[in-house]
Amino acid sequence: MLYVYLVSGRTVHSVQRFTPPKRSTIAGPYCSYSPTGTFAVCHLGKCKGAWKPPRSHHCSVCGVCRLDFDHHCPWIGNCVTTRRMKAFLCFLFLIPATFCVAIFPIYDLLWKHILAALTASREDPDCQARWWNWYGSWIYFGGPLGRWIWGTIFGFRILQRTQAGLPRTSLIEGPHLGVTITAGIGLIFSLFSAILGIMTFLYVLRGAASYEGFYPPPLRRGSTRQLYICIPDGSVHPLLPGERVYDVGWKANLRKLAHQPFLPPLVEHNEYIWPEVNPSILRRIRDT
Numbered sequence: 001m002l003y004v005y006l007v008s009g010r011t012v013h014s015v016q017r018f019t020p021p022k023r024s025t026i027a028g029p030y031c032s033y034s035p036t037g038t039f040a041v042c043h044l045g046k047c048k049g050a051w052k053p054p055r056s057h058h059c060s061v062c063g064v065c066r067l068d069f070d071h072h073c074p075w076i077g078n079c080v081t082t083r084r085m086k087a088f089l090c091f092l093f094l095i096p097a098t099f100c101v102a103i104f105p106i107y108d109l110l111w112k113h114i115l116a117a118l119t120a121s122r123e124d125p126d127c128q129a130r131w132w133n134w135y136g137s138w139i140y141f142g143g144p145l146g147r148w149i150w151g152t153i154f155g156f157r158i159l160q161r162t163q164a165g166l167p168r169t170s171l172i173e174g175p176h177l178g179v180t181i182t183a184g185i186g187l188i189f190s191l192f193s194a195i196l197g198i199m200t201f202l203y204v205l206r207g208a209a210s211y212e213g214f215y216p217p218p219l220r221r222g223s224t225r226q227l228y229i230c231i232p233d234g235s236v237h238p239l240l241p242g243e244r245v246y247d248v249g250w251k252a253n254l255r256k257l258a259h260q261p262f263l264p265p266l267v268e269h270n271e272y273i274w275p276e277v278n279p280s281i282l283r284r285i286r287d288t
């Protein structure tokens with residue numbers, strides 16, 4: 001259900017058309033690409049010159065500007081935004097959790113079967129001659145790792161052939177290649193999801209968006225795109241390399257995530273809320 005939710009609303013979710021306010025009415029500091037502090041507009045895709053408020057980013061795959069864009073996820077074919085971050089993180093961490101629950105009753109049996117298959121494959125004279133003693137097994141089918149994976153698969157075939165006539169009470173009682181491969185794919189997906197989930201969560205703690213780490217972002221060290229902080233008194237100050245505009249401390253960043261709804265509606269009509277600027281940047285500007 002979470003997957004279906006995250007896939008849906010590709011052209012509408014977190015896409016909000018605001019009329020740009022008058023600069024004189026903005027009460028707090030804000031971030032701009034322009035040294036004069038003017039507002040950005042987007043002419044790409046379906047945006048057609050719409051105002052691109054701070055913290056929004058144009059997704060070239062979806063063709064729209066998203067508010068609080070985090071990254072475009074190719075696995076769900078949709079953008080992930082801060083508004084959907086709770087659902088996205090929950091989805092990522094549910095995959096390994098589900099895998100652990102599913103594998104728990106059979107993991108020791110599966111492991112035993114894998115070891116038995118490997119032994120059978122190593123001891124089978126035909127398999128020895130054609131696979132283990134063939135130099136190509138190190139190179140052509142996935143390198144040294146592939147050599148052992150394929151060797152084990154051949155072992156399963158041997159075991160299934162030799163134990164074909166034995167009576168069984170369950171699918172997994174004897175070595176079963178299909179179940180083992182399914183478990184292997186589940187393990188790979190789980191590890192991938194867990195790593196992606198941890199990485200994304202670390203970005204949330206730092207108050208940064210994932211795309212700033214995946215692609216050359218305007219906020220990262222060595223970037224050529226200069227950002228500016230505009231103060232309500234009319235002054236504009238360049239951002240120093242490495243300064244994270246929206247990082248308000250890990251606790252406050254986490255609190256922001258906690259206050260987001262779990263499944264926000266696909267289409268929303270909210271007022272634009274100017275995002276809070278990192279107080280240490282404002283302090284630095286005040287001091288200089």
Ligand SMILES: [Zn+2]
Nearest residue numbers: 042047058065
């Ligand atoms: Zn756009």
Ligand SMILES: [Zn+2]
Nearest residue numbers: 059062072079
């Ligand atoms: Zn996208």
